[in-house]
Amino acid sequence: MVFRVCxxxxxxxxxxxxxxxLLLAGKARAQQPTPPVVTDSMRTQPETRRxxxxxxxDQERVLTGLKxxxxxxxxxxxxxxxxxxxxxxKEDRVGIDVELLDRQxxxxxxxxxxxxxxxALDAFGYSVSDPTREPRNVLERGGNxxxxxxxxxxxxxxxxxxVGEELAPQALAESERLLRQTDQLLxxxxxxxxxxxxxxxxxxxxxxxxxxxxxxxxxxRDVGAGVIAARDINFLGQGHQINNRFEYGRNQPQTWKxxxxxxxxxxxxxxxxxxxxxxxxYREQAIGFSRDFYSLTxxxxxxxxxxxxxxxxxxxxxxxxxxxxxxxxxDAWFGxxxxxxxxxxxxxxxxxxxxxxxxxxTSYTARPNPGYLNSSLVLGTVGYSVRRYYKDKYLFGxxxxxxxxxxxxxxxxxxxxxxxxxxRNYYALRASTGSFSLRNGYLYLSGEFGSFVRHxxxxxxxxxxxxxxxxxxxxxxxxxxxxxxxxxxxxxxGFNRLPDDPPLLIDGNRGLRGFESNIRGSSRFVLNxxxxxxxxxxxxxxxVAGVAFADAAWLASKxxxxxxxxxxxxxxxxxxxxxxxxYIAVRTVQLLLGYYPRGQTTTSGFRIFxxxxxxxxxxxxxxxxxxxxxxx
Numbered sequence: 001m002v003f004r005v006c007x008x009x010x011x012x013x014x015x016x017x018x019x020x021x022l023l024l025a026g027k028a029r030a031q032q033p034t035p036p037v038v039t040d041s042m043r044t045q046p047e048t049r050r051x052x053x054x055x056x057x058d059q060e061r062v063l064t065g066l067k068x069x070x071x072x073x074x075x076x077x078x079x080x081x082x083x084x085x086x087x088x089x090k091e092d093r094v095g096i097d098v099e100l101l102d103r104q105x106x107x108x109x110x111x112x113x114x115x116x117x118x119x120a121l122d123a124f125g126y127s128v129s130d131p132t133r134e135p136r137n138v139l140e141r142g143g144n145x146x147x148x149x150x151x152x153x154x155x156x157x158x159x160x161x162x163v164g165e166e167l168a169p170q171a172l173a174e175s176e177r178l179l180r181q182t183d184q185l186l187x188x189x190x191x192x193x194x195x196x197x198x199x200x201x202x203x204x205x206x207x208x209x210x211x212x213x214x215x216x217x218x219x220x221r222d223v224g225a226g227v228i229a230a231r232d233i234n235f236l237g238q239g240h241q242i243n244n245r246f247e248y249g250r251n252q253p254q255t256w257k258x259x260x261x262x263x264x265x266x267x268x269x270x271x272x273x274x275x276x277x278x279x280x281x282y283r284e285q286a287i288g289f290s291r292d293f294y295s296l297t298x299x300x301x302x303x304x305x306x307x308x309x310x311x312x313x314x315x316x317x318x319x320x321x322x323x324x325x326x327x328x329x330x331d332a333w334f335g336x337x338x339x340x341x342x343x344x345x346x347x348x349x350x351x352x353x354x355x356x357x358x359x360x361x362t363s364y365t366a367r368p369n370p371g372y373l374n375s376s377l378v379l380g381t382v383g384y385s386v387r388r389y390y391k392d393k394y395l396f397g398x399x400x401x402x403x404x405x406x407x408x409x410x411x412x413x414x415x416x417x418x419x420x421x422x423x424r425n426y427y428a429l430r431a432s433t434g435s436f437s438l439r440n441g442y443l444y445l446s447g448e449f450g451s452f453v454r455h456x457x458x459x460x461x462x463x464x465x466x467x468x469x470x471x472x473x474x475x476x477x478x479x480x481x482x483x484x485x486x487x488x489x490x491x492x493x494g495f496n497r498l499p500d501d502p503p504l505l506i507d508g509n510r511g512l513r514g515f516e517s518n519i520r521g522s523s524r525f526v527l528n529x530x531x532x533x534x535x536x537x538x539x540x541x542x543x544v545a546g547v548a549f550a551d552a553a554w555l556a557s558k559x560x561x562x563x564x565x566x567x568x569x570x571x572x573x574x575x576x577x578x579x580x581x582x583y584i585a586v587r588t589v590q591l592l593l594g595y596y597p598r599g600q601t602t603t604s605g606f607r608i609f610x611x612x613x614x615x616x617x618x619x620x621x622x623x624x625x626x627x628x629x630x631x632x
Contacts, residue, residue, distance in 0.1 A: 105172040108192055113161050114201040118152045123212040128189045131207075143212060148237040150184055150210050157239070157267055158182060159206075160295060167202060174295045177389055177403050179208055183241065184234040186211045187401050210234070225249025239265045254280040269294050281312040281322065293337060293622045296350055296387055302334040303625060313368050323368030333358035333625040350407070351386045358626040371500060375419035379426065379626040383411030387621045390436050394475050394482055394534055396616060404442060406434045407621040415626070417452060424452040424461065428629050432468075432621065441484075444470040444619060450629030451495065463495030464631040470616065480536040486616055488528040494631060495562060497522055502632065504555070510632075511553040512572040514594035514609040516601045521555035523564045530615070532578070542579040547592065549574050570599045 121128065122144040125135030135141045158178045160171040172190050179188035186209045193203040213234035219227040226248060233241045241263040248256045257279035264272045270291045277284040288305030292298075307329040312322035335356030342349035360377040386407040395402045413428040428450030436442045451463035469489040476483050492504060503520035506512055511526045533546040551572040554564035576592030590611045597605055 105167075105192060106169070108167055108172065108197070108202050109169045111167050111197075111199075112201045113163050113165055113167055113204060115203045116156075116159070116161075116163055117203070117205045118155050119205070119207045120149050120152060120155065121207065121209045122149055123147050123186070123210045126209055128187045128207045128209050146214065147210065147212055148234065150208060150234060150239070151237045154184070154237065154239045154265075155179070155206065155208055157265060157269075160297065161204075168297065170296060172204070173389075174297065178294065179206075180401060180403060182239070184210060184213060184239055222249060250280065252280040269298075283310040284308070288331075292624065293335065293354070296352075299337050299339075300335070301337075301356075301623075302332070304332040306330055316369070324366040325364065325368050325372055326366040327362055327364040327372070330361045330363075331358070335623060335625075337623075350388055351384065354381070354383045354385060354411075354623045356381045356383075356623060356626050373419045373421055375417060377415060377417045377426070377628075379413055379415035379628075381411055381413045381623070381626040383409065383430075383623055385409050385621055385623060392436075392438075392475075394484070395442075395472070404436050405618050405620045406436050408433050409621045409623075411623070413450070413626055413628075423455050425455060426450065426452050426628065430629075432619065434619075434621065439474060441471065441473040444468070446619065448629050459496075461496050462498060462501065462631075464629040465491075465493040465495070466629060466631075467491045468619070470619075472616075481533055483531060483533040486528070486530040486532065488530075488616060489526065491525040492523065492631060493562060493564075494522040497631075504632070506553040506555050506570060509615065512551040512570060512594075512596065513549065513611070513615060514574060514592060514607055515551075515570070515572055515596055515599070516607070517570075517599045518601075519555060519557060519570070519599055521557040521564065523556035523562055525554040525564050527552045528615075539579070542581045542589075545578040545580070547574075547576050547578050547590065549592075568598075570596070572596045 122135075124140035124143040124147075125133065127133045135144060159175045160178070161167055161175065172192070176188055176190040179185055179190075188206070188208045191205040191207070193205055196203045211233075214232050216230045217228075221227065227245065228248075229243075229245045231241075231243045235242055241261075243262075244258075244260045246256065246258050250257060259275075259277045259279075261273060261275040266272060268291070270289060272289050273287070275284070275286040284307060286305060286307040288303060290303035290305075291301050293301045309325075309327055309329070311325045311327075313325055315321045315323055333356060335354055338353040338355070340349045340351045340353065358377075358379045358381075360379070362373075362375050364372055364374055386409075388406050390404040390406065391401050392404055393401060395404070409430065409432045411430045413426070413430075415426040417424040417426060428448065430446075430448040432444070432446035434442070434444040446468040447466070449463070449465045452461045453459070454461060467490070469487070471487045473485045494501075494504070504510070504522060504524045506519060506521075506524060506526065507515045507517055511524065513528075528549070528551050530547060530549045535544050535546065537544040549572075552569045553571075554567055554569045556562060556564040557567060572594050574592050574594035576590060579589045579591070588611075592609055592611070594607050594609065595605055596607070600607065
């Protein structure tokens with residue numbers, strides 16, 4: 001009894017101390033930092049709190065169950081783990097800053113390059129953002145065994161700086177962009193070793209990651225008919241590109257068709273190419289060399305090519321008889337970029353005034369009728385160009401770094417067409433602009449007009465007015481899902497076109513995706529809308545995205561009609577999935593189901609189709625060769 005009383009008194013005497021300790025513990029717990037709630041994953045870590053609404057979705061329960069199944073230690077569970085990958089990628093989680101590439105390395109301009117260290121990574125299992133990552137399964141290791149890593153000599157070809165030379169402004173940022181835009185490389189990073197950098201010299205480290213360059217495909221079209229294709233876009237790791245396509249079982253006197261090309265990159269960004277094509281009533285051989293305005297600092301560009309074509313066309317009176325049309329096409333152009341004065345020390349003005357000229361000659365050795373004319377088209381262009389580049393992710397790829405071109409382009413083209421019938425002048429104007437921001441997305445506007453003018457009577461011929469608007473929204477986030485909206489408008493209006501001009505189509509990439517028809521016209525107006533949802537699911541290296549689209553196209557199909565809006569539009573609607581593997585040459589595969597209320601060749605209007613080409617792409621603000629306004 002005495003013990004209990006003493007214990008009670010002791011507890012009562014220490015009660016204030018216990019209360020004080022509890023209060024201190026509560027304050028300490030309250031002062032512990034809580035994970036921030038972040039809405040912009042491109043700059044910081046993604047939101048760590050789970051969205052309670054996501055638990056209601058059936059697809060979330062399916063993914064959770066499949067993820068748990070991959071953790072099983074059974075044979076089936078291990079196989080599922082090798083096929084499906086739900087691990088969030090570190091570079092996706094960290095993200096990158098949407099930044100203007102021109103100003104990344106300003107503090108190192110005009111320093112001497114002391115050393116360049118190049119690390120080339122294989123296609124599978126490695127990451128330029130995570131140096132600790134390595135191949136983790138037999139599929140990745142086996143793929144790398146079949147792959148030839150890009151040589152360091154090929155990487156050096158794409159650099160705008162050399163050891164022992166001064167580092168020009170923008171050379172580091174531009175070199176990184178050129179590496180990323182190379183077909184053989186998935187991604188690239190250029191780093192300055194800040195620990196060894198001095199006031200007058202720098203050491204540079206470069207990390208590149210390859211794509212799996214070898215690819216082959218087989219398409220069975222019918223019994224005894226199909227298409228075989230094989231390619232290597234990085235032959236022996238030297239950047240050489242080989243493409244072959246063989247089609248057999250055609251219902252023609254020549255039952256096969258072959259098309260192949262070989263591209264060799266040389267130093268100073270010069271590319272050489274040979275091409276051969278052989279099919280029924282058509283043979284073509286071509287060779288050419290080219291150098292574009294590949295960078296902001298490029299002063300000279302040009303190209304020269306020769307094509308030899310042998311073609312047989314049906315006669316005007318009998319479709320079973322053919323006449324030969326043998327001709328050669330010689331094409332050459334040269335351009336000079338003039339720098340403008342910069343008022344920002346250490347930073348080069350991105351604006352350029354560009355002068356260029358081109359000669360395009362067509363000579364016939366055999367003509368089926370007088371309509372095939374010998375001609376020489378001489379063109380000259382003067383233009384003003386401003387180019388800037390940003391970098392972002394989840395635009396047309398799945399998490400890889402992508403360069404976004406912005407700027408302004410203005411040009412005027414004049415020329416003269418010497419031909420056997422009547423000489424003609426040519427005039428064309430072009431203007432385009434593009435802008436990008438993390439909050440508002442990307443907007444591109446372009447317009448061009450061109451026409452021939454017959455010299456003797458000032459008659460305007462083969463006029464074409466083209467416009468383009470491309471807009472995509474910022475990247476939205478819902479849990480682990482990310483999505484964007486895309487809007488695209490293109491129009492081509494033809495004026496005073498000649499009867500033998502090729503007509504305009506609205507199928508495929510020209511208008512309604514997946515649409516097949518024989519509809520032709522002289523003017524076209526197309527609207528495309530798409531929503532792309534990037535999912536966290538990875539299947540055998542293929543990232544999975546959901547796609548929904550709605551397309552509409554107006555076509556002026558009546559003779560003499562120039563405006564297309566008098567006709568009822570053709571429409572298409574569809575759903576599907578997009579599989580993109582950033583590690584192989586053919587990166588995108590789309591499986592889509594489309595419905596077309598009218599005009600489709602199938603009676604039901606439904607069509608399941610696949611497409612390996614991206615539907616959208618950026619238009620750069622650099623000058624290519626002088627050309628007439630496209631009408632196709």
